[in-house]
Amino acid sequence: MRVAIITESFPPDVNGVAHCVLRVAELLAAQGHHPLVIAPQPPKAKRDEKACYPFPVVRVPAVPLPGYPGFRLGLPGGKVRAELIRHRTELVHLASPVVLGAHGAAVARRLGLPVVAVYQTDLPSYARAYRLGRASQAFAWRWLRGIHNSAARTLAPSTVTATGLLSHHIENVWLWGRGVDTRRFHPAKRSQEIRARLAPGGELIAGYVGRLANEKRVDLLAGITALEGIRLVIVGAGPAEAALRHQMPGAVFLDERRGEELAAIYASLDVFVHSGPYETFGQTLQEAAASGLPVVAPAAGGPLDLVADGVTGYLVPPSDPRAVTAAVAGLAADPATRAAFGAAGRRKVLGRTWPALTEELTGHYAAVLGSQGGTRVRKPAKVTL
Secondary structure: OEEEEEEOOOOOOOOHHHHHHHHHHHHHHHOOOEEEEEEEOOOHHHOOOOOOOOOOEEEEOEEEEOOEEEEEEEOOOHHHHHHHHHHOOOEEEEEOOOOHHHHHHHHHHHHOOOEEEEOOOOHHHHHHHOOOOHHHHHHHHHHHHHHHOOOOEEEEOOHHHHHHHHHOOOOOEEEOOOOOOOOOOOHHHOOHHHHHHHOOOOOEEEEEEOOOOHHHOHHHHHHHHHOOOEEEEEEOOOOOHHHHHHHOOOOEEOOOOOHHHHHHHHHOOOEEEOOOOOOOOOHHHHHHHHOOOOEEEEOOOOHHHHOOEOOOEEEEOOOOHHHHHHHHHHHHOOHHHHHHHHHHHHHHHOOOOHHHHHHHHHHHHHHHHOOOOOOEOOOOOOOOO
16 A cells, blocks of 8 residues: 555654654555655754655654744645655555644545544643633634544544544544554663662652653652652653753653663663643553553543553542552552562553554555444444553
């Protein structure tokens, strides 16, 4: 199949959308398909002119998102249409469509190309997190309905997200999760050297990995820094970093980490803690589980599908800092439970490899191009990933 993936984000960006698009495109190419990626141009400071991918990547002009300069919005233009024609695209995949994706949907419609749209960024909840008002939330839903209802299928990453889309009149919603590299993220990569550097006093290490932005609610982790014998480690970067460093002077901030270095950091933690109540999925929870870690996460959104409460970790009330702190303290005091949760979490994700999830995705492509397949979500949604 000749598939054009139009994405709002792509490496060198570090986020779930960029990572997902990269892995899917790599595997599509490896399976003999012909993917094309159309993505925003990164800022000059982050461009890697030597980056080489096993598929073509076309960059379009982009501008920084106001208030979040690290994220760039791809701009509509004639380049998208020209590249789809040159590529001889058969199907368009919209990855977390907002601005560039909306333009891609319109171009695909004019060219008569079928579209699969992947919902990954909860824009209405972000509007609420940034206190932009109900009018902004309503506008976000109208905008998203216009994009997703023009697609043959919308793929939602979790049951809660799918149900929310249906409740806001987005049609043709199907479930498609995310893969995790269980070879890269592995308990065997635990490093005593890293542990000694992060917690020289031999403290238990609780860690967060992700963007440092308001909607991630990393501030909810502040109470962990007051727990005796526990060191909080935060891996990531973003516009909220300065405020978080000021609020949590006892935490260790590591900035962004990637690849094998990130995998070793995960495996060197004792507890993984996730704070964001607006996650449509929660890829870092899968990476932590693959690394053999017990997890603490809010009982909202994607984590409800990913965390088996009392089996692989603890689900706590969303936006409740005391509950987060108490859950981490409980795990810190119970090494047997930590070990049991970590082992159960790894077992749970062993079947969620990227090759398996990409095969599932190509099934959705094939369905849109003519046959049928996949798990459609209907009201009430009673399906699991």
